[in-house]
Amino acid sequence: MFHYTTMTKLNIRLEVMQTIEKSMDEMMLKYLKPIETNWQPTDFLPESDSPGFFEEIKEIQETAKTMEYDLWAVLIGDTITEEALPTYESWLMSVEGVSQDGKNGWSRWIRAWTAEENRHGDLLNKYLYLSGRVNMKAMEISTQYLISDGFDIGTGHDPYKNFVYTSFQEMATNISHRRVASLSKQSGNARLAKICGVIASDEARHASAYIDFITKIFEFDPSEAMLAFADMMRNKIVMPAHFLRETGGSIGSLFSHFSDAAQRIGVYTTQDYIEILETLLEKWNIDKIKDLNGQAEKSRDYLLELPDRLKRISERIKIPQEQYKFSWVGI
Ligand SMILES: [Fe+2]
Numbered sequence: 204m205f206h207y208t209t210m211t212k213l214n215i216r217l218e219v220m221q222t223i224e225k226s227m228d229e230m231m232l233k234y235l236k237p238i239e240t241n242w243q244p245t246d247f248l249p250e251s252d253s254p255g256f257f258e259e260i261k262e263i264q265e266t267a268k269t270m271e272y273d274l275w276a277v278l279i280g281d282t283i284t285e286e287a288l289p290t291y292e293s294w295l296m297s298v299e300g301v302s303q304d305g306k307n308g309w310s311r312w313i314r315a316w317t318a319e320e321n322r323h324g325d326l327l328n329k330y331l332y333l334s335g336r337v338n339m340k341a342m343e344i345s346t347q348y349l350i351s352d353g354f355d356i357g358t359g360h361d362p363y364k365n366f367v368y369t370s371f372q373e374m375a376t377n378i379s380h381r382r383v384a385s386l387s388k389q390s391g392n393a394r395l396a397k398i399c400g401v402i403a404s405d406e407a408r409h410a411s412a413y414i415d416f417i418t419k420i421f422e423f424d425p426s427e428a429m430l431a432f433a434d435m436m437r438n439k440i441v442m443p444a445h446f447l448r449e450t451g452g453s454i455g456s457l458f459s460h461f462s463d464a465a466q467r468i469g470v471y472t473t474q475d476y477i478e479i480l481e482t483l484l485e486k487w488n489i490d491k492i493k494d495l496n497g498q499a500e501k502s503r504d505y506l507l508e509l510p511d512r513l514k515r516i517s518e519r520i521k522i523p524q525e526q527y528k529f530s531w532v533g534i
C-alpha cells in the first residue's frame with residue numbers, strides 16, 4: 204500500500220502503474236494469444252481463390268436471409284462499434300502511466316490488445332459484405348462518423364477509471380457477441396454463430412485481463428480504486444458507440460434505437476448491465492476490502508446497494524417495441 208502523506212494522487216497512480224507494469228510479460232502471456240497460432244478472419248470465410256468460393260457465398264447469402272430484422276441490425280451496429288477501434292486505442296494511449304516512449308509495458312499491452320481486437324471488425328465487416336443483406340455504403344459512413352466523432356466515456360486519463368471501464372466493456376461485448384452467436388445458431392446460421400463465438404471468447408479473455416489489473420490496483424491503492432469504481436457507476440457506463448449516427452443524420456437518438464433493438468431480442472439488456480456489476484463486485488471482493496478512508500467506505504456502501512437499486516428501476520423501464528429502420532440494413 205502507498206501512503207498519501209507525502210505523495211499526490213497522481214504520483215501514486217503512476218507508482219501503481221509502474222509496479223503492475225513489472226509483470227507485463229507474464230500478463231501478456233496469460234491473457235493474449237501468440238499471433239502465429241491465433242485465429243484470423245480468413246479461417247471463417249470462404250477463400251476467394253478456391254473453386255467452391257461462389258457456392259459458399261450463395262450459402263452465406265441464403266442463411267443471412269433467415270435472420271430476423273432486429274438481430275441483423277444489432278449485428279451491424281456491433282460491427283460498427285468494433286470498427287471504431289482507432290478511437291479506443293488512441294484513447295488508452297493517453298492514460299496516465301502509459302507512454303509510447305522507450306519500452307513502456309503498458310503501450311506494448313495496448314498495441315497487442317488492439318492487434319487482437321482489430322480482427323473482430325475485420326471478420327464481421329467481411330462477413331457482412333458477403334451477406335448481400337447490408338447497405339455497405341451506409342454502414343461505412345456510420346463507421347467513419349463514429350471514428351471521427353470519438354466518444355466521451357467519463358474516465359478522463361485516470362488509469363483506475365479507464366480499467367474499470369474496459370473491464371465492464373469487455374464483459375458487455377462478450378455477452379452481446381455470445382448472444383448473437385446463439386441466436387444465429389437458432390436461425391440456422393452456423394457460420395455466423397462460429398464467427399461471433401470466437402470473437403466472444405477473445406472478449407472474455409480481455410475482460411479477465413482488465414479485471415486482473417483492477418484487482419492489483421485495489422491491492423495497492425484501495426480507497427482511490429473504490430472511489431474510481433463508484434464514480435464510474437454513478438455516471439453510468441456508457442457504451443463506446445453512444446455517438447453513433449447514420450448518413451444524413453446527427454448524433455442523437457440512433458444509439459438508443461440500436462440499444463432498444465438489442466434489448467428487444469435479449470442480446471444486451473439492463474439485466475445484463477446489473478449482472479456485470481454484480482460480477483465485478485464479487486471479483487474485486489468489494490465487501491471485504493479493508494483499509495478504506497471515510498469517503499471510500501461511503502462509496503463501497505453505495506456500490507453494494509447499487510444492484511438492488513438498479514433492479515427496482517429496471518422493473519419500471521419499458522422497451523419500445525417498434526422497429527427502427529436503420530439505413531444500414533439492406534433487404
Ligand atoms: Fe472486440
Ligand SMILES: [Fe+2]
Pocket residue numbers: 320372373376406409
Ligand atoms: Fe473487446
